[in-house]
Amino acid sequence: MSLEEMENAWERQKTDAPESTIINKSVGKMTADFRRNMILCAGMTLVVVLAFFLKIHKIAIDPDRTFSNSIWELTISGMGIACMLFSVTYVIRFHRELQAIGQDTRRCLRLLIRNVEEEIRSIRRDAPSMFLIYLILFALAKWESIRAGLEQSGEWAFVITIFGMFAIFGAVLYHRMKVFLIPRCTELRALLKEFDSDA
Amino acid sequence: MTSTEQNDTFNRWMEDHAAILHKVARSFCHAANDQEDLLQEIRVALWHGIPGYDGRSKVSSYIYRICLNKAISWKRRAQSYRRKIDKFENEPIAPPDVTGSTDRRLAIVYAEIRRLNDAERSLILLQLDGFNYREIAETLGLTESNVGVKLNRIRKKLAERLKGQNP
Numbered sequence: 001m002s003l004e005e006m007e008n009a010w011e012r013q014k015t016d017a018p019e020s021t022i023i024n025k026s027v028g029k030m031t032a033d034f035r036r037n038m039i040l041c042a043g044m045t046l047v048v049v050l051a052f053f054l055k056i057h058k059i060a061i062d063p064d065r066t067f068s069n070s071i072w073e074l075t076i077s078g079m080g081i082a083c084m085l086f087s088v089t090y091v092i093r094f095h096r097e098l099q100a101i102g103q104d105t106r107r108c109l110r111l112l113i114r115n116v117e118e119e120i121r122s123i124r125r126d127a128p129s130m131f132l133i134y135l136i137l138f139a140l141a142k143w144e145s146i147r148a149g150l151e152q153s154g155e156w157a158f159v160i161t162i163f164g165m166f167a168i169f170g171a172v173l174y175h176r177m178k179v180f181l182i183p184r185c186t187e188l189r190a191l192l193k194e195f196d197s198d199a
Numbered sequence: 200m201t202s203t204e205q206n207d208t209f210n211r212w213m214e215d216h217a218a219i220l221h222k223v224a225r226s227f228c229h230a231a232n233d234q235e236d237l238l239q240e241i242r243v244a245l246w247h248g249i250p251g252y253d254g255r256s257k258v259s260s261y262i263y264r265i266c267l268n269k270a271i272s273w274k275r276r277a278q279s280y281r282r283k284i285d286k287f288e289n290e291p292i293a294p295p296d297v298t299g300s301t302d303r304r305l306a307i308v309y310a311e312i313r314r315l316n317d318a319e320r321s322l323i324l325l326q327l328d329g330f331n332y333r334e335i336a337e338t339l340g341l342t343e344s345n346v347g348v349k350l351n352r353i354r355k356k357l358a359e360r361l362k363g364q365n366p
Contacts, residue, residue: 001307001361003354009304010327013222027242028206101244101268102251102261105321106340108268191271194318195341 041087048080066148068141082130093119109192116185123177131166138162200250208249213242216262219328220245223266226312226324227273237273244269256337260330264338267321307364311357319353326350 055077059070093115100111138159145151200208213220220241224234248265252258312320318339325335332343332350339346 001304001364003358003361005304006308006311006357006361007327009308013305027209027239027246030243031246032202097272098244098247099251101265101272102248103268104264104338104340105268105271109271112272191317194316195339 038091041091045084045088048077048084052077052081066144068144068148068150071137071141078134089122106192106195109188109195113185113188113192116181116188120177120181120185123173123181127170127173131170135163135166205246205249209246212245212249212258212262216259219259219262219266222324222328223263223270225309226320227270227317229310229313237270240273241266241269257334259328260334260338263325263328263330267324267338271317271321307361311360311364314360315353315356319349319356322346322349323353323357 052074055074059065059073096111097115100108100115103111142151142156142159220238224237224241228234228237245262245265248261252261312323315323321339322335325338330338332346335341335346335350336343341349
C-alpha cells in the first residue's frame with residue numbers, strides 16, 4: 001500500500017453520519033448538571049465556612065474555654081474546611097484544564113503539566129504539613145487535658161485513631177501520586193519534548 | 200453567550216463537523232468502547248470550548264484543536280489504568296470483521312496512525328484532512344518549518360510501514 005492509496009482511502013471514508021441529537025442533548029444535560037453541582041459545592045463551602053466561624057465566635061466569647069476542649073469542638077468543622085479547600089483546589093484545576101483545551105496543543109500540554117505538577121507538590125508538601133499541624137494540635141490538646149487532670153495519661157486511643165486515619169488518607173494520596181500522577185507527568189513531558197524537538 | 204446560543208452553536212458544529220470527532224477518536228483508540236468514551240469527553244470539552252472561539256481561525260481547525268488536546272489528555276489518564284492490560288494486548292492491524300477493500304484499507308490506515316506517537320498522529324491527522332502548514336502550526340503551537348520537517352519524517356515512516364501491507 002502506498003501513501004497515495006492511504007490518502008485516497010482517507011478521503012473516501014464515510015463521513016456523512018451526523019451526530020445524534022439525543023447525544024447532543026445528553027451533553028447539554030451533563031453540562032447543566034455540572035453547573036448545578038458547582039453551585040451546590042459553593043453553597044456547601046459557604047455553610048462550612050459559616051459554621052467554622054460561628055464556632056470560633058462561640059469559643060471566643062466563652063470565658064471557661066480551654067485549648068483542649070476548643071480543639072475537640074473545632075475538629076469536625078475544621079476538617080470540613082480542609083475537605084472544602086481540597087475540593088475548591090480540584091475545581092480550579094478542572095476549570096484550568098477546560099480552558100487549556102481551547103489553546104494550541106503545546107500550550108495546552110504546558111498547562112496540563114503545570115496542573116499535575118501542582119497536584120504532586122500539594123501531596124508531597126501541603127498535605128503532610130497539614131496533617132502534622134493537626135496531629136500537633138491534637139497532641140497538645142491531649143497533653144493539656146492530662147495536665148489539668150481531666151483525662152488519664154493512658155487514654156491516647158482517640159489520638160492514635162486519628163493518627164491512623166491520617167496515615168490511611170496519606171497512603172491513598174501517596175498511591176495516587178506514585179501510580180497515576182508521576183507517570184502522567186512523565187508522559188506529558190515526553191510528549192511536549194516530542195513537539196519541541198526540531199523547534 | 201447565553202446557554203441557548205451555546206446549545207445552538209454546539210448542535211450546528213456537531214452537524215457540520217461530527218466527522219472530525221470520529222476520526223480523532225478512531226485514531227487514538229482501538230476498542231469501540233474506548234472510542235465512545237473519548238467521543239463523549241470530546242463532546243463535553245467542545246461544549247465548554249464554544250465561548251472560547253474567537254472566530255480568528257476556521258471552525259474546523261478550532262474543533263480539531265479541542266479534539267486533539269482532549270484526546271491527548273484523555274489518553275494519558277486512561278493509559279495509567281490500562282497499562283497492565285495493554286501489555287497483554289496485541290492490536291491487530293485490521294479487525295477481522297472488516298469487509299471490502301476500501302474498509303480494510305482504511306482499517307490499515309487507522310492502525311498505522313495509532314502506531315505513531317501522539318505528536319506524529321496529530322500532525323498527520325491534520326494533514327490528511329487538508330490543513331496547510333500554517334493552520335497545522337497554529338493548531339499545534341509549532342512553527343511552519345517545524346511542521347514541514349516533522350511531516351516529511353512521518354510520511355517517510357508511514358510509507359515504510361505501509362509498504363508491506365496488502366489490503
